[in-house]
Amino acid sequence: MSSQLLWEVIKNHNSFMRKGVKGLVFSAEPGNLYNKHSYKFSGLANTKTVDIQADGDYVKFSVGRTKTAQQPRKSKHSEVIKKDGRAVLKAVGKQVQSYRPDLKAAALARASAVHKSIRVRKAKK
Structure with missing residues (x-):
């Protein structure tokens, strides 16, 4: 499965998402350096x-x-x-x-x- 397709599947719902105050979304996944919920920093979607x-x-x-x-x-x-x-x-x-x-x-x-x-x-x- 390609990285882009995997990101499209997991971007809205996964167990590592942390929704904060004022609509901010963070990520607790391993391999995410800034803990931002984005494709560039995702440790799950990127190989x-x-x-x-x-x-x-x-x-x-x-x-x-x-x-x-x-x-x-x-x-x-x-x-x-x-x-x-x-x-x-x-x-x-x-x-x-x-x-x-x-x-x-x-x-x-x-x-x-x-x-x-x-x-x-x-x-x-």
Whole structure:
């Protein structure tokens, strides 16, 4: 099934939709970097997805494989980035630029937010 047809089927009703105040619609699906309910950012409809999550004290970067999109076990390739903040952003930016350049800004924003959330503040003396 094509990505566009799949989006037409799931865009009005799916379990990941979150309807907010003032008619805003968000999405909680994996692979959606901005959590916007749109075809461009959809992790369900697109075969080429990018997902960034916290994995313990590190950033986990996952991409969807197009050749094995119909095989759930093999459809994602994940790696844990064990670097400091700037190196994480550089690594994510380089990988996303070669995979899906239209999502580079969203991936960098998500990686920055995830890295900031797992960073431990130093105790004040």
